Amino acid sequence: MPTQQDLVSIAQALVAPGKGILAADESTGTIEKRFDSIKVENVEENRRAYRDMLFTTKGLGQYISGVILYDETLRQKSSDGTPFGELLKKQGILPGIKVDAGAKSLAFCPGETITEGLDGLSKRCAEYVKLGAKFAKWRAVITIGRDIPSRTCIQENAHALARYAAICQEAGLVPIVEPEVLMDGEHTIDRCEEVTEWTLNSVYDALYLDKVMLEGSVLKPSMVIAGKDSAKQASVEEVAERTIRTLKRTVPAAVAGIVFLSGGQSDELATAHLNAMNRMFQGKLPWPVSFSYGRALQQASLKAWKGSASNVAAGQAALLHRSRMNSLACSGRYSDKEEKQAKAA
Secondary structure, three states: OOOOOHHHHHHHHOOOOOOOEEEEEOHHHHHHHHHHHHHOOOOOOHHHHHHHHHHOOOHHOOEEEEEEEEEHOOEOOOOOOEEEEHHHHHHOOOOEEEEEOEEEEEEOOOOOEEOOOOOOHHHHHHHHOOOOOOEEEEEEOOEEOOOOOHHHHHHHHHHHHHHHHHHHHHHEEEEEEEEEEOOOOOOOOOHHHHHHHHHHHHHHHHHHHOOHHHHHHHEEEOOOOOOOOOOOOHHHHHHHHHHHHHHHHOOOOOOOOOOOOOOOOOHHHHHHHHHHHHHHHHOOOOOOOEEEEEEHHHHHHHHHHHHHHHHHHHHHHHHHHHHHHHHHHOOOOOOOOHHHHHHHH
């Protein structure tokens, strides 16, 4: 049975210098949307082949510390018969697992959701540990709109995140705590900052009450950014400054590290924001600041692959490129020049 020190060691490995996490935990329904964009049928073999392409990328372990998997994916195997979890470990990458059951409508709170999946979670976590998982992820969704978020929504999602985290640690899994304040909407960056601070304060209050060991946990937050339909978008530097200010106000120094979600940002903008935070605040933060991107790492790779075995090398090259760019951003060394030179190579 993993000890507290084991959990701390895993959490620290996930936020190792220059490394981030690949989120490849799309549900069957979500990946259908991705496959539709490249006209690939959403069947199990295509899902397996796509993940196989990603996970067999040579050198990926240089930039990626862990991969979040979907239940189906954790049980699948590479084309040579190696279970995906073992395949990742051979590259020095930790396999993780999405354990929530998705966001559902929150009773008496129109337009808001609560993430479900606590029922039977302890049993599922025990099984995932046997399958080789080292960490887990649970996503809560906070929407900004007219008269929302409500206090009910924030408190209930914070409580669910805390129960999930405690159950995971008891089972031996490092919990990634993901409270996402959605970019959807017309809200200003001021409103996003206000809601993000409120959300994170509530989450860490709940984690304390549920006795979660912060050193054995990782936070996966959204950035402080204006709604995508807002008339005024902030500069890269302002997003970096406001995001770090909010995190310093709310996230205890004991937390192992912070890995951002991209939340619908473009590939390069998500990298630029991460880079600005590390460039502007190098040596001034109590925790490492890294990435846990899904689409922002996979999108170019998916388009290059197109569902064809003949395009595997192109898909892998695209994934490796974006992983390296974000690795550079972890130390504030990413630039347009680096981006262009790597693409030209």
